[in-house]
Amino acid sequence: MPPRRTNPDFQNGVPELLILKLLSRQEMYGYQLVRALAESTREALAYGEGSVYPVLHDLEARKLVKSRQEEVAGRVRSYYRVTRAGQKRFEELASSFEKTVGAVRLVLEGGNVSD
Amino acid sequence: MSPIDAVHWELADRGLPRRYLLRVRGELAAHVEDAISDLIDAGHPITLARSIALERFGDPSILADTFVERYRRASFIARHPLAIAFAGPPLMFIVLGMVHLVLFVMLYHYFSSRWFQITQYIGQALVSLTGASLVALMLRRRLGHRRWPAIATLIFAVVGMTSDLSVRPEPNGNLGLSMYVARCLWRPPYYLFFMRGVSTRTPSGSISFHSWRWHKEYANSSPK
Numbered sequence: 164m165p166p167r168r169t170n171p172d173f174q175n176g177v178p179e180l181l182i183l184k185l186l187s188r189q190e191m192y193g194y195q196l197v198r199a200l201a202e203s204t205r206e207a208l209a210y211g212e213g214s215v216y217p218v219l220h221d222l223e224a225r226k227l228v229k230s231r232q233e234e235v236a237g238r239v240r241s242y243y244r245v246t247r248a249g250q251k252r253f254e255e256l257a258s259s260f261e262k263t264v265g266a267v268r269l270v271l272e273g274g275n276v277s278d
Numbered sequence: 279m280s281p282i283d284a285v286h287w288e289l290a291d292r293g294l295p296r297r298y299l300l301r302v303r304g305e306l307a308a309h310v311e312d313a314i315s316d317l318i319d320a321g322h323p324i325t326l327a328r329s330i331a332l333e334r335f336g337d338p339s340i341l342a343d344t345f346v347e348r349y350r351r352a353s354f355i356a357r358h359p360l361a362i363a364f365a366g367p368p369l370m371f372i373v374l375g376m377v378h379l380v381l382f383v384m385l386y387h388y389f390s391s392r393w394f395q396i397t398q399y400i401g402q403a404l405v406s407l408t409g410a411s412l413v414a415l416m417l418r419r420r421l422g423h424r425r426w427p428a429i430a431t432l433i434f435a436v437v438g439m440t441s442d443l444s445v446r447p448e449p450n451g452n453l454g455l456s457m458y459v460a461r462c463l464w465r466p467p468y469y470l471f472f473m474r475g476v477s478t479r480t481p482s483g484s485i486s487f488h489s490w491r492w493h494k495e496y497a498n499s500s501p502k
Contacts, residue, residue: 193305194312211336212313213285216305217348224352238308241301 177208178218179227180260183245183253186228190244193219219243227252281338282306288342293419294349302345310335355420362417363426367434368459370409375443375457378405382445383453391447402443410434 185191185199196219197212219241222228227249230241245253279287286303290296310331317327335341350356378401382394389397413434414427421427442458 192308194309197309198316211341212309212334213281213306213336213338213341214344216302216309217341217344220302220345221348221352224349238311239304240308241305 176256176260178210178215179222180253180256182215182218182222183227183249183256186243187245187250187253190242192240192242196243222249281332281335281341282310284338285342285345288339289345292342292346294346295419298349306335350420353420355416359417359421359426362413363430364433366413366416367409367430367437370413371405371434371437371441371459372457374405374409375441375459378402378443379445379455379457383455386445386447386453394445398444402438405443406434406438410438 181200181204182196185196185203191199193215194212197215200208200215219228219230223230223243225248226246228243229246230243232239232241234240282303285306286299289299289302313331313334314324314327317330318324322330355362382398382401385397386394410431413430417427417430437459440459442456444454444456446454446456448454
């Protein structure tokens with residue numbers, strides 16, 4: 164079976180938003196996060212599962228999430244959690260996303276964005 | 279080659295540090311193992327479970343591109359290439375120059391005065407070579423393209439040609455240390471080109487210059 168060719172950043176800004184939201188609920192490791200994303204979006208988003216890791220590392224480099232390593236059943240897992248800066252960033256992204264969705268909805272419904 | 283190996287070697291080829299490669303490899307391997315275990319628990323035979331897990335994992339080359347892009351974008355160097363290319367060489371020269379001076383103060387009593395002078399020249403050349411290489415490597419690793427490393431080594435060549443590091447005995451018996459960086463800033467321009475550049479009194483200038491030429495040729499011969 165050939166590997167799925169998907170845009171790894173599945174949508175600009177959306178991965179950060181979803182990952183920060185899910186990690187703000189609880190600390191998770193990569194695979195757990197991927198499963199949580201699949202369940203909470205009802206598998207509506209198509210993306211290569213591995214593409215979550217560059218996003219997590221990027222968020223960590225920007226100090227929006229923190230990680231710790233733990234060995235579980237012979238596998239070293241990196242657990243990620245949101246920092247205070249990450250929580251703030253999530254709120255900014257969520258607000259921006261709500262505005263975008265509202266604007267797109269207005270256009271789709273035939274209204275004027277400036278209404 | 280497994281997709282994880284493919285990602286690993288792609289990242290290695292693109293110059294990402296080994297420590298980061300090991301971290302990526304460990305996380306991706308744990309992810310695939312977790313996915314396979316879940317699928318087996320859900321009743322899939324092992325070969326099918328593995329195949330599904332790898333299919334879900336995504337395309338290794340696209341994944342490697344994302345790792346590289348995100349890794350570089352997150353770094354201070356990637357966000358400030360201009361500052362690093364221009365300020366990096368003199369700062370690196372100063373740091374390595376201090377190491378050079380301390381080392382030669384410690385070595386002073388082990389050399390005759392003639393050999394001491396020669397080894398100081400060699401030392402300064404090594405400072406330039408090491409400094410130019412370090413700045414260029416930092417920029418190349420973090421930016422991926424070749425232009426900024428070439429500019430940084432050119433600046434290092436200028437810094438090397440116009441700088442002096444020396445440890446010498448003073449008449450009162452003490453050791454005198456001096457470090458001049460980018461002396462051309464307060465000397466007439468001809469001093470740079472005739473007194474130092476052409477006479478190559480400072481070997482570091484010519485070594486840095488050749489280093490720049492090498493980086494420039496590499497820039498011209500490499501894509502992006």
